[in-house]
Amino acid sequence: MIIVKNLVKKYGDFYALNGLSFEVNENEIFGLLGPNGAGKTTLIHILATLLKPTKGGAVVNGYDVLHNATKVRESIGVVFQAPSSDDILTGYENLKIHALLYGIPRGTREKRISEVLKLVGLEGRKNDQVKKYSGGMRRRLEIARGLLHHPKVLFLDEPTLGLDPQSRESMWTYIKEIVTEEKVTIILTTHYMEEADMLCDRIGFISNGKIIALNSPSNLKQEMGGDIVKINFIGDIPSTETFTRFDFVHKVELEENTAIVYMDEVNSNMHSLIKDLKGVRTIEYKKPTLNDVFLRLSGDSLSGDSPEGGFMQRYAQYKKS
Numbered sequence: 001m002i003i004v005k006n007l008v009k010k011y012g013d014f015y016a017l018n019g020l021s022f023e024v025n026e027n028e029i030f031g032l033l034g035p036n037g038a039g040k041t042t043l044i045h046i047l048a049t050l051l052k053p054t055k056g057g058a059v060v061n062g063y064d065v066l067h068n069a070t071k072v073r074e075s076i077g078v079v080f081q082a083p084s085s086d087d088i089l090t091g092y093e094n095l096k097i098h099a100l101l102y103g104i105p106r107g108t109r110e111k112r113i114s115e116v117l118k119l120v121g122l123e124g125r126k127n128d129q130v131k132k133y134s135g136g137m138r139r140r141l142e143i144a145r146g147l148l149h150h151p152k153v154l155f156l157d158e159p160t161l162g163l164d165p166q167s168r169e170s171m172w173t174y175i176k177e178i179v180t181e182e183k184v185t186i187i188l189t190t191h192y193m194e195e196a197d198m199l200c201d202r203i204g205f206i207s208n209g210k211i212i213a214l215n216s217p218s219n220l221k222q223e224m225g226g227d228i229v230k231i232n233f234i235g236d237i238p239s240t241e242t243f244t245r246f247d248f249v250h251k252v253e254l255e256e257n258t259a260i261v262y263m264d265e266v267n268s269n270m271h272s273l274i275k276d277l278k279g280v281r282t283i284e285y286k287k288p289t290l291n292d293v294f295l296r297l298s299g300d301s302l303s304g305d306s307p308e309g310g311f312m313q314r315y316a317q318y319k320k321s
């Protein structure tokens with residue numbers, strides 16, 4: 001449904017996108033993750049034909065974003081990072097204007113407006129001015145608007161930004177329903193890792209304008225190197241070899257009084273790992289989350305070539321998490 005090839009976007013001498021290539025399948029929810037300023041919004045704007053690439057190109061629904069922009073625009077719906085509905089108009093009026101702009105025929109217009117309002121649970125509030133909506137209702141209205149003209153692809157740039165946990169969870173339900181009922185392909189960006197894990201079939205991780213990882217959430221977590229065990233010692237910490245001599249240990253990070261061990265199958269291997277250790281104060285164990293993946297990847301990309309820098313940063317972030 002989307003093909004991105006060697007995409008470059010420069011602002012002056014600065015590379016906002018630096019040679020991106022990837023593909024998105026039909027009916028997929030594809031997540032774009034990455035630190036602030038990574039280039040996610042820039043990428044969405046290019047795919048939505050609102051920005052021109054400096055080099056490279058992209059094809060959306062079979063249409064080239066540079067040479068067939070009108071066809072691309074007919075194929076897509078966009079919910080921008082910044083709110084864009086008119087708040088002195090009612091929800092219904094916002095949708096009607098959009099329907100007129102998109103040339104949705106009079107015969108189907110009202111039916112379609114009702115359909116999308118129902119899809120996002122706003123039928124009961126359609127005649128209220130948007131300024132009287134909550135943040136979550138505004139976001140849902142914008143999604144309804146993006147869907148009005150039956151797009152093949154829907155771009156959602158941080159659809160749950162600023163929503164409370166309950167509104168966020170209900171937004172996830174709406175997004176999942178949209179994929180099944182409207183048969184759209186969704187590209188979404190988010191800084192909420194739980195959301196990406198819950199919704200996305202695959203995730204492309206962007207950093208400094210490049211894709212540095214692309215996989216399903218479960219494979220990304222697996223690539224962390226297994227379960228994470230954090231052992232804190234009262235006194236001196238043992239050597240790395242104390243842990244790496246076991247085949248089931250993939251990696252060890254040592255810092256002050258703590259060893260972080262990445263290993264297979266904690267349930268069967270924990271006993272062997274700890275039985276000869278002296279002076280253990282505490283042991284914590286967790287399965288890697290997408291948050292760990294994010295911190296690892298952004299740590300690596302921020303620290304450049306320095307392994308120490310990468311480790312210190314990761315550990316500081318790990319302790320915070």
Ligand SMILES: Nc1ncnc2c1ncn2[C@@H]1O[C@H](COP(=O)(O)OP(=O)(O)OP(=O)(O)O)[C@@H](O)[C@H]1O
Nearest residue numbers: 011015016034035036037038039040041042043081
């Ligand atoms: N019009 C512009 N002129 C100059 N630089 C820009 C412009 N628009 C974006 N940038 C820069 O391009 C980079 C990518 O920005 P972009 O908005 O795509 O990031 P993002 O990944 O969406 O970040 P966030 O998670 O904060 O939304 C940033 O360094 C930003 O400052």
Ligand SMILES: [Mg+2]
Nearest residue numbers: 040041042081
């Ligand atoms: Mg952005």
